[in-house]
Amino acid sequence: MKRYLIPLALVFFPAVIHAAPVTAEAVGRLPAAEKAAWTAYLDRSKSLAATDQAALQAELEKSAIGQALKAPSGGDFKLSADPGDAWFSSDEAKALADVILSYQTPAGGWSKHTGYARGKRQPGMLWSSQYEPGKSPHYLGTFDNRSTTEQMKFLAHTWQATQREDCKAGFVRGLNYLLAAQYPNGGWPQVYPLEGGYHDNITFNDDAMTHVLEVLQMVSNNDPACAFLDDAMRSKATAAFDKGIACVLKMQIVQSGKKTAWCAQHDPLTLAPAEARAMEPAALSGMESATLLKFLMSLPNPNPELVASIDSGLTWLDAVKVTGLKRAKLEGKTAFVADAASTEVFWARFYRLTDNQPIFPGRDGVLYTSFNDMAAHNSLGYDYLSSRPGSVATNAQKKWRKAMAKRTEN
Structure with missing residues (x-):
């Protein structure tokens, strides 16, 4: 054609x-049967956001630093080796694991565009390079640009090569973060804890939700790199995966009675097509x-x-x-x-x-x-x-x- x-x-x-952000007011307009799950989700998001900030404040007080340090900026993080590659047991990979673990937020996720080449995060430093000290958190934990999912894959493959307990623990924290971030309807926001605006949209842009599903499938399929997980955690991941796929099927756009494709963003509550930035229409x-x-x-x-x-x-x-x-x-x-x-x-x-x-x-x-x-x-x-x-x-x-x-x- x-x-x-x-x-x-x-x-x-x-x-x-923009689609309306997920707020208490928006949740209050949902059918009664849906309110409890969404209210619990909002409470969990607020609690994890407070945990992030409390951890930073504790570091500032312990280090006697008046204001948080700015995190270094860098490019997108992407695995440079295939699963099973000997590189994951190299000194370079081990040093990178130290850096990546240092930038895992207390909530369990990672930000994007972090300058890992500058070394480990210092006490009192922000976990994200995407906002200035003293400002509201921005992309503090996100699935945008392969963030969080790619760090989790790296930790799993590094554990497989080295059996490092801290890599195992970091992956488990990341997996709990993925599970906590999933909306009651099965989708995932771009940023979690919730930040508001278009960041609350269920996001396929830059393949964000697809990457989350890939990690959950990796866990569900008992990938050797995740062999340390117990059956209970694997069952939770499988349930989240199935719920995510069901949400994907619901979001497929129908034209004249025929299913077509998907949008880059979908409204988190209605699943309808949603806009984001000026160059990202519905x-x-x-x-x-x-x-x-x-x-x-x-x-x-x-x-x-x-x-x-x-x-x-x-x-x-x-x-x-x-x-x-x-x-x-x-x-x-x-x-x-x-x-x-x-x-x-x-x-x-x-x-x-x-x-x-x-x-x-x-x-x-x-x-x-x-x-x-x-x-x-x-x-x-x-x-x-x-x-x-x-x-x-x-x-x-x-x-x-x-x-x-x-x-x-x-």
């Missing part, structure tokens, strides 16, 4: 349209949906509901391919130019909810219908058009459909 991007109209939308997400579908296709023994969800998502992914374009450089900048002979296939990061047309939201609060128009007026922070979902739409889909056909035969 060919789609040509029309570089014409600009559609304005309000600068701030829209179907090509990239995050592709990653989620790849994960769902990896699950063994899918039930009929899951099979139908995956099948619908793959059908949608096939239907929204963007062709007739060629990636090019214009005045040193990435551009996409019309070329009927091009064999390149792309997927947009954002598709309009009503008709699946690719849209290109700018940081300026304008919704463009052309990548080139948007790029001419904004700095870029996303792959607005990408070929990466192609591996899911082709090879992964063929493999999955073959497996489903074989399963039907048997």
Whole structure:
């Protein structure tokens, strides 16, 4: 199916349209049967936030420091070795484990963009580089940019290689944090303890919830790197995983009676599409949906509901391919130019909810219908058009459909 991007109209939308944060007032409007679980969730979030701050205050008093120290900033944390690699028993990995454990918050999570290369966190230092001392906590614990889930994987693989008890303990604390952060409906916020605003949204953006499900699956499948967990903890993880998958299926957007894909953010209470920042409108997400579908296709023994969800998502992914374009450089900048002979296939990061047309939201609060128009007026922070979902739409889909056909035969 060919789609040509029309570089014409600009559609304005309000600068701030966010799903309502999870507050006592919002919970009070829920059906009576749901209030108790959500109230308990809010109380737990507030208690863990207080625990974080009390621990910092205790360090400040013990160290006689008047104000907290700023945490160093760094890039995203991502594993540099595959599971089972000898690197996890190296001195470098052992030193990194010391640093990562030092930045685990009292609540059990990790922030993002932390400068681990600067060494261990010092007493009285913030656990997050994302806010200044004296200001309200920001991204103090988060699943954004692989945070928390990637640190947990690292600790598990380091334990497997070294049997370090502190790595085991850090992973268990992280797992309890994942379980505590799960909403009563099965989703996860971007930031926990809750911070408010769009950070309370159930978040697929940057594959946040998908990464959480990956860790829970790792635990549920009795991965050797998690062999230290007991049956009780594994059962809790399995229950959370199942609840998370059920929530995923509920959030799949339906158009004209047909299931399609998912949004980057969903309202935490209603599960409806939700907006975040100016360049993140409520829209179907090509990239995050592709990653989620790849994960769902990896699950063994899918039930009929899951099979139908995956099948619908793959059908949608096939239907929204963007062709007739060629990636090019214009005045040193990435551009996409019309070329009927091009064999390149792309997927947009954002598709309009009503008709699946690719849209290109700018940081300026304008919704463009052309990548080139948007790029001419904004700095870029996303792959607005990408070929990466192609591996899911082709090879992964063929493999999955073959497996489903074989399963039907048997």
